[in-house]
Amino acid sequence: MSSAAAPLVIAIDGPAASGKGTLARRLAAHYGLRHLDTGLTYRAVAQRMLAYGLPLDNVSAAETAAGQLDLAQLDRDLLSTHVIGEAASKVAVMASVRAILVEAQRAFASALPGAVLDGRDIGTVVCPDAAVKLYATASADVRATRRLHEILDRGGAADYATILADIERRDARDMGRADSPLRPAADAHLLDTSEMDIETAFQTAKAIIDDAIAGRNGS
Numbered sequence: 001m002s003s004a005a006a007p008l009v010i011a012i013d014g015p016a017a018s019g020k021g022t023l024a025r026r027l028a029a030h031y032g033l034r035h036l037d038t039g040l041t042y043r044a045v046a047q048r049m050l051a052y053g054l055p056l057d058n059v060s061a062a063e064t065a066a067g068q069l070d071l072a073q074l075d076r077d078l079l080s081t082h083v084i085g086e087a088a089s090k091v092a093v094m095a096s097v098r099a100i101l102v103e104a105q106r107a108f109a110s111a112l113p114g115a116v117l118d119g120r121d122i123g124t125v126v127c128p129d130a131a132v133k134l135y136a137t138a139s140a141d142v143r144a145t146r147r148l149h150e151i152l153d154r155g156g157a158a159d160y161a162t163i164l165a166d167i168e169r170r171d172a173r174d175m176g177r178a179d180s181p182l183r184p185a186a187d188a189h190l191l192d193t194s195e196m197d198i199e200t201a202f203q204t205a206k207a208i209i210d211d212a213i214a215g216r217n218g219s
C-alpha cells in the first residue's frame with residue numbers, strides 16, 4: 001500500500017537533446033510538481049571552473065564549486081551553451097563531485113508534493129524508488145538536428161557535423177564512465193522520441209505516468 005503523503009517523484013533520464021528537459025518541464029506543470037534539471041547542477045560547476053580558468057579535472061576546485069551550489073540560483077539561459085555542456089560531462093566523471101550534487105538533488109526530490117527530475121542517473125542512482133521512470137532516447141542524427149536548430153534559433157553559430165560529433169563523444173563519455181554511467185534503469189519505460197513531436201512525446205509520457213499513478217493509488 002502507498003502513502004498519500006509520500007512525494008510523487010518522476011525520473012527522466014536520457015542522452016543530450018533526447019527531449020528529456022522539455023518533457024520534464026511540461027510534466028511538472030501538468031502534475032503540479034516541482035522540476036529540477038540536474039544537468040544544470042553539473043553545468044554550474046563546469047561554468048565556475050571555466051570562469052576561473054581552472055582545468056576541468058581539478059577535483060578539489062570542482063568539489064568546492066559543487067559544495068557552494070545553490071539550486072535556487074541555477075540560470076538556465078547562462079548555462080545552456082554547447083561549450084558548458086561539453087565541460088559538464090568532464091566534471092561529471094568525478095565521483096566526489098557527483099556525491100555532493102546527488103545529495104542536493106535527493107533533498108530537492110524528497111519535499112512534498114514531489115518533483116520531476118531529469119538527468120542521466122535519476123532512475124538508477126538519485127531516485128531509485130521513483131514512482132515512474134522514463135528513459136528518453138532519439139537517434140544521434142535527430143538529436144544533433146534538434147540541438148543545431150536550438151543554437152541557431154538563439155542566434156548562435158554551429159554546424160551539423162560538429163554538433164553530431166560532440167553529441168556522440170558526450171554519449172560515449174556519459175555511458176562509459178565508472179560512476180553512475182548513463183543507462184536506463186531496469187524498470188524504466190523507454191520513450192524513443194525520434195519520430196515524435198513534442199506534443200506526442202508528452203501525451204505518450206503522460207499515459208505511462210497516469211497508469212503508474214493509478215497503480216500507486218491502488219485503483
Ligand SMILES: Nc1ncnc2c1ncn2[C@@H]1O[C@H](COP(=O)(O)OP(=O)(O)O)[C@@H](O)[C@H]1O
Binds near residue numbers: 146
Ligand atoms: N519530441 C521532440 N520533437 C522535436 N523537437 C524536440 C522534441 N523534444 C525536444 N525537442 C527540442 O529539442 C531541443 C532539445 O530538447 P531538450 O528537452 O532540451 O533535450 P535534453 O533536455 O534531453 O537535452 C529543444 O530545442 C526542444 O525544443
Ligand SMILES: Nc1ccn([C@@H]2O[C@H](COP(=O)(O)OP(=O)(O)O)[C@@H](O)[C@H]2O)c(=O)n1
Binds near residue numbers: 119170
Ligand atoms: N544527472 C546528471 C545530469 C547531467 N550529467 C552530466 O552533465 C552533462 C550536461 O547535462 P545536461 O542534461 O545539461 O545536457 P543536455 O542533455 O541538455 O545536453 C551531461 O553530459 C552529463 O555528463 C550527469 O552526469 N548526471
